Structure formats: C-alpha cells, structure tokens
Amino acid sequence: KQWYQRRVHGEYTSATMITVVTILFFFPLSNCLRQPNPSISEGSLIPLPLTTGTIGDRVMVVDADGARAKLACVNWYGAHMEGHVVNGLDKQTISSIAQTIRELGFNCIRLPFSLEQFFEDPVIEDSRVSANPDLKGSTAMEVFDATVAGLTNEGLIVILNNHNSKAGWCCSEQDGEGLWYTHDYPEDMWIQALTSMAERYSGNPMVAGIDLRNELRKAHGHAPTWGDGNAKTDWAMAAEKAGNLVLDVNPNLLILIEGTEYAGNLEGARTHPIKLSHPAQLVYSGHMYPFWWDSSLAYPEFKQRIEDRQTFVTEAGQSYSAAYWMGEFGTGDNDEAWGKIIQYLEESDSDWSYWAIDGYSTPGEDETYGILQGDYVTVRNPWLVDQLKNIMPVLP
Numbered sequence: 001k002q003w004y005q006r007r008v009h010g011e012y013t014s015a016t017m018i019t020v021v022t023i024l025f026f027f028p029l030s031n032c033l034r035q036p037n038p039s040i041s042e043g044s045l046i047p048l049p050l051t052t053g054t055i056g057d058r059v060m061v062v063d064a065d066g067a068r069a070k071l072a073c074v075n076w077y078g079a080h081m082e083g084h085v086v087n088g089l090d091k092q093t094i095s096s097i098a099q100t101i102r103e104l105g106f107n108c109i110r111l112p113f114s115l116e117q118f119f120e121d122p123v124i125e126d127s128r129v130s131a132n133p134d135l136k137g138s139t140a141m142e143v144f145d146a147t148v149a150g151l152t153n154e155g156l157i158v159i160l161n162n163h164n165s166k167a168g169w170c171c172s173e174q175d176g177e178g179l180w181y182t183h184d185y186p187e188d189m190w191i192q193a194l195t196s197m198a199e200r201y202s203g204n205p206m207v208a209g210i211d212l213r214n215e216l217r218k219a220h221g222h223a224p225t226w227g228d229g230n231a232k233t234d235w236a237m238a239a240e241k242a243g244n245l246v247l248d249v250n251p252n253l254l255i256l257i258e259g260t261e262y263a264g265n266l267e268g269a270r271t272h273p274i275k276l277s278h279p280a281q282l283v284y285s286g287h288m289y290p291f292w293w294d295s296s297l298a299y300p301e302f303k304q305r306i307e308d309r310q311t312f313v314t315e316a317g318q319s320y321s322a323a324y325w326m327g328e329f330g331t332g333d334n335d336e337a338w339g340k341i342i343q344y345l346e347e348s349d350s351d352w353s354y355w356a357i358d359g360y361s362t363p364g365e366d367e368t369y370g371i372l373q374g375d376y377v378t379v380r381n382p383w384l385v386d387q388l389k390n391i392m393p394v395l396p
Contacts, residue, residue: 045155046069046107047065047067048206048208048252049064049205049208049252049253050064050069050157050209050252050254051064051280051281052254052323053066053280054316054321055068057317058314058315058316059313059315059316059321059322060314060323060351061283061323061325061351068394070351070392070393070394071107071157071351072105072106072352072388073106073107073108073109073157073159073352073354074108074109074353074354074355074356074357075111075328075353075354075355075356075358076088076101076109076111076147076356076357076358077163077355077358078358079111079112079114079117079140079147080112080113080114080117080163080164080168080170081114081168081362082167082168083124083362083363084116084117084122084140084167085124085128085129085143085144086111086143087359087360087361087362087367087376088358088359088372088376089128089130089131089132090127090128090129090130090131090363091359091375091376091377092131092375092376092377093132093150094132094147094150094151095150095154096376097150097357097376098150098151098154098156100376101151101154101156102155102156105389105392106156106354106392107155107156107392108156108157108159108208108353109156109159109357110161110211110327110328110353111144111147111148111158111159111160111161112161113144113161113162113163113197114162114165114167114168115162115166115185115189115190116165116166116167116185117140117141117144117167118141118193118196118197121139121140121141122139122140123137123139123140124139127363128363132146145200148204149204151206152206152207155206156206157208157209158206158208159208159209159210159211159353160197160201160207160210160211161210161214161256161327162190162210162213163214164214165177165181165184166185169361170214170215171215171217171262173217173218173219175219176220178215178217178219178223178224179216179219179222179224179233179235180212180213180216180238180239190213190242191241191242191245194212194242194245194246195245195248195249198210198246198249198250198253199249199250208254209253209254209255209256209283210253210254210255211258211285212239212246212255212256212257212258213235213258215258215262215263215287216235216258216259216261217262223260224260225260225268226260226268227268227271235260236268236269236272236274239274240274240275243255243257243282244277247277247281248277251277251278251281254281254282255281255282256283256325256327257285258327259284259285259286259309259310262287263285263286263287263327263328264286264287264288264292264294264309264310265286265309265310266310266313267308267309269284269313269320269322270312270320273319273322282322282323283322283325284310284313284322284323284325285324285326285327286306286309286311286326286327287328287329288326288328288329288341289329289330289331290331290333290337290338290340290341294306295340295341296337297340299340299343302340302344303340310324311348323351324350324351325350325351325352325353326345326350326351326352326353327353328355329341329345329352329355330355330356330369331384332369332381334381334383334384334387342387342391345391346390346395349391349394352391354371354388355369356369356370356371357371357372358370358372359372359373359376359380360374371385
C-alpha cells in the first residue's frame with residue numbers, strides 16, 4: 001500500500017470522509033432518453049435526467065419518473081495524473097473495459113480530470129493507448145471524449161470530477177491543491193473548466209453529474225471554511241457560485257459538492273446549506289477509508305460519526321436536506337475497519353462510488369485497491385466484488 005500511505009502521510013488521521021456512489025435500477029428501454037449500444041441487453045438504462053426527491057423520510061437521487069435511482073459507481077482514474085489519460089488503455093480497449101465494468105454490475109463511473117489536462121490538452125504518449133491504436137496521436141481531451149463515449153455507449157452513467165488543478169496524485173496538505181484554486185489556476189479558470197465540461201457533454205444525457213472538486217483540505221496553511229464569507233477560504237460560497245454557473249449551462253446535471261477535511265465533514269451545511277438555482281440537482285458527497293481514524297471506532301460510534309458529519313443531509317424537511325453520495329471508499333484487505341464501511345453502506349442504503357476499477361496506479365505500479373488486476377480483465381479480489389454486489393440493489 002505504499003502509494004496509499006503516500007497519499008495519507010498523516011493528514012487523514014483526524015478526518016472523516018465519506019463518498020457516496022450511486023446505484024441505478026434499470027428500466028424498460030422505451031422509457032430511456034437514448035439508444036443503447038447494440039451489445040447492451042434491453043432494459044439496462046434508466047429514465048434520464050437524474051434529479052433528487054423525497055422518498056419516505058430521506059432525500060435521494062431519482063430518475064425522470066421520480067423513482068429511486070441508486071448509483072453504484074466505480075472510479076476510473078488516471079486522466080487527472082501526469083499521463084493525462086485513464087489507466088488501462090495500454091491493456092484493453094475502452095469498450096472492453098466499459099463492458100467489464102457493466103458486467104461487474106456497476107451502473108456509473110466517477111471520472112476524475114485535472115485543470116491542467118483540460119487547459120493544456122497535451123498529446124498522449126502512444127504507449128499509454130497502445131491497445132487503442134485509433135487513439136494514437138490524440139490529445140488528452142480527445143481521449144477523454146472517447147472514454148466518456150465508450151462508457152455511455154455501454155449504458156454507464158458518468159459523473160465528472162475535477163480532482164485537482166495541476167496534474168498529479170491526490171491528496172496531501174503539502175501539494176498546494178487543497179482549495180479549489182491555485183496560483184496557476186485561479187478560481188475563474190476552475191469555473192471556466194467546469195462550465196466548459198458541462199457544455200462539452202451537454203448533448204449526452206448519460207453524463208449526469210459533475211463533482212466540483214475533490215477532497216477540500218489545507219493548502220499553504222489555509223484551511224477551507226464553510227459559510228464564513230471569506231472569499232479565499234469559503235468553500236460553500238465558491239461551490240454554490242460554480243454550481244449555479246454550471247446549471248446555467250446544463251440544468252439537468254447533478255451538482256455534487258464534497259465536504260471539507262478531505263471530504264469528511266459536511267456539518268457546515270446545517271447552518272449554511274448550499275443554495276442552487278435548481279435545488280433538486282444538489283447532492284452532497286463524502287469519502288471514507290479503512291485507514292482513517294474514524295474506522296478505528298467501535299461500529300456504533302463509527303456509524304454515529306458518519307451520520308453526524310455526513311449523511312444527516314438526507315433527512316427530509318430540513319433547510320439542508322439533499323441527497324448524499326459516498327464518492328470514494330476502498331480497500332485491499334477484508335479487515336474489520338473495511339467491514340464497518342460496508343456494513344454502514346448496507347444499513348443506510350446509500351449511493352456510492354468505489355475507488356477504484358484500476359489495476360495499476362501508474363504503469364508498473366500496482367493498485368492494491370483495484371477491482372481489476374493489471375490486465376484490466378481479471379478480478380483481483382472476488383470477495384470484494386461479492387461484497388459490492390450485495391449493496392448495489394436498493395436495499396430494504
């Protein structure tokens with residue numbers, strides 16, 4: 001787990017993080033807003049666009065008919081890193097990886113990107129797309145476009161995620177990426193990228209949401225705040241501004257807004273809830289990993305901490321009421337701490353997104369949390385897939 005320890009490096013020990021991944025139920029093809037890839041079996045899509053609504057005493061993601069649309073997602077990363085391309089394209093075609101993801105039971109993908117990738121748009125090294133010869137000589141955004149198309153053609157919903165500004169691994173308090181802006185990529189460029197991405201995929205309803213920024217945390221000694229009006233640190237104010245500008249471009253997108261403390265804390269929403277021009281498009285998001293301090297608690301305390309800091313937002317009838325999505329959680333070991341996360345997701349029937357599908361973190365460096373091995377075909381840990389399959393359906 002060297003690369004995950006590099007990610008933590010002590011910063012996560014006091015942070016609680018939850019990420020909600022969303023599982024979708026499948027509906028008759030006649031109700032869908034797009035024609036599927038011929039290889040997809042009839043009934044594999046849901047009525048779009050997605051929004052949120054109250055079901056019982058909770059706010060949840062729902063489909064165009066108002067029925068629960070549970071998002072059971074998986075992260076597919078790499079495009080936000082120095083290579084500017086999703087991992088695995090040197091091993092399998094985009095369509096093959098997308099088919100594998102669908103056959104494993106996931107119904108959506110969280111797809112990270114960096115601002116550097118978007119604005120610089122460099123030509124991708126041929127070696128990174130060697131299994132996709134049609135992509136040789138393509139730029140980063142052309143490959144990203146092909147990735148989005150390949151996923152949605154396979155009937156998979158895509159949630160875009162601005163992971164970072166400068167391309168690279170995330171996250172620490174030393175990387176200077178903890179806020180939504182940096183010296184090289186100020187707030188206006190962040191917003192420009194978000195709105196441009198919303199416009200870029202506006203013709204594809206399977207691109208159903210955008211996660212505005214990953215794991216807000218300290219940068220250069222300044223911690224993100226929530227609702228204090230400080231333009232340099234108030235994440236809630238920035239997210240609300242950006243979310244509304246994205247909705248001006250595409251009012252059908254879900255706007256996913258992570259908490260502070262590495263996406264571990266949404267408590268600010270109690271007193272300063274996000275106000276969007278289309279309120280039903282708001283989804284709050286958090287993250288959780290077994291190596292975080294929270295997971296060391298006994299299960300009753302662990303559950304209470306998640307509810308107090310994150311999933312309270314789903315309570316209907318409150319000023320802060322919104323849907324919730326656990327955007328990241330993952331493991332390489334079937335240990336007690338991991339079992340608490342799985343148990344909570346099962347008991348809460350939350351939407352989620354597992355980190356990650358990837359068989360490697362960078363070429364030649366194994367991804368021990370990956371669903372797949374380095375060939376991007378073979379399942380790494382069958383027990384993990386079985387556990388995730390158990391929480392994919394809407395649960396009683």
